Amino acid sequence: DVKVTQSSRYLVKRTGEKVFLECVQDMDHENMFWYRQDPGLGLRLIYFSYDVKMKEKGDIPEGYSVSREKKERFSLILESASTNQTSMYLCASTTAQETQYFGPGTRLLVL
Amino acid sequence: GDSVTQMEGPVTLSEEAFLTINCTYTATGYPSLFWYVQYPGEGLQLLLKATKADDKGSNKGFEATYRKETTSFHLEKGSVQVSDSAVYFCALRLMKAGTALIFGKGTTLSVSS
Numbered sequence: 276d277v278k279v280t281q282s283s284r285y286l287v288k289r290t291g292e293k294v295f296l297e298c299v300q301d302m303d304h305e306n307m308f309w310y311r312q313d314p315g316l317g318l319r320l321i322y323f324s325y326d327v328k329m330k331e332k333g334d335i336p337e338g339y340s341v342s343r344e345k346k347e348r349f350s351l352i353l354e355s356a357s358t359n360q361t362s363m364y365l366c367a368s369t370t371a372q373e374t375q376y377f378g379p380g381t382r383l384l385v386l
Numbered sequence: 387g388d389s390v391t392q393m394e395g396p397v398t399l400s401e402e403a404f405l406t407i408n409c410t411y412t413a414t415g416y417p418s419l420f421w422y423v424q425y426p427g428e429g430l431q432l433l434l435k436a437t438k439a440d441d442k443g444s445n446k447g448f449e450a451t452y453r454k455e456t457t458s459f460h461l462e463k464g465s466v467q468v469s470d471s472a473v474y475f476c477a478l479r480l481m482k483a484g485t486a487l488i489f490g491k492g493t494t495l496s497v498s499s
Contacts, residue, residue, distance in 0.1 A: 310489075317490055317492050318430075374420075380429045
């Protein structure tokens with residue numbers, strides 16, 4: 276079975292802190308994605324990556340950056356966390372044209 | 387632009403009732419269509435998919451048919467169970483390889499016994 280893991284299920288951070296959310300997949304997938312999920316808004320794409328060291332902006336990249344140094348790992352970085360970044364963050368991975376597999380999500384609270 | 391519209395919830399049903407969750411899409415070309423389900427406290431799981439017109443996806447008693455003429459992919463189940471209570475997301479993927487999914491806003495289903 277494909278497994279996508281995220282480093283934390285719950286995180287509480289303070290405004291202005293730098294926050295790292297880690298995602299690891301074990302299926303050698305090329306494509307990895309970060310979404311945020313908010314009530315009434317569904318899932319919105321933040322960033323995605325087609326290969327190591329490659330990244331592309333999604334629909335809402337402002338306030339976020341990403342890193343993909345190894346194929347299996349895709350990190351989402353909040354350079355200076357703000358309260359409007361309180362959300363559920365979901366990572367997904369896939370090979371081209373295949374089903375996306377999601378991690379369990381990280382619920383982030385920024386105080 | 388490309389988008390997915392699904393019926394707003396919450397949808398509240400009694401056990402064994404018939405379920406329909408409407409989903410329509412706008413997209414260039416011929417997208418693949420998906421239904422994902424999210425149980426409380428969990429990530430999203432693929433429920434079913436269809437990759438071309440008139441395909442029917444099915445899983446766990448749920449069905450959806452890709453209707454190109456009405457640009458729809460409605461989710462149905464003949465007899466829901468309490469364990470089906472979850473949030474359901476309709477999504478599309480464009481033909482371009484590796485493109486991320488475009489999701490609807492989700493529909494919350496609550497089934498009571």
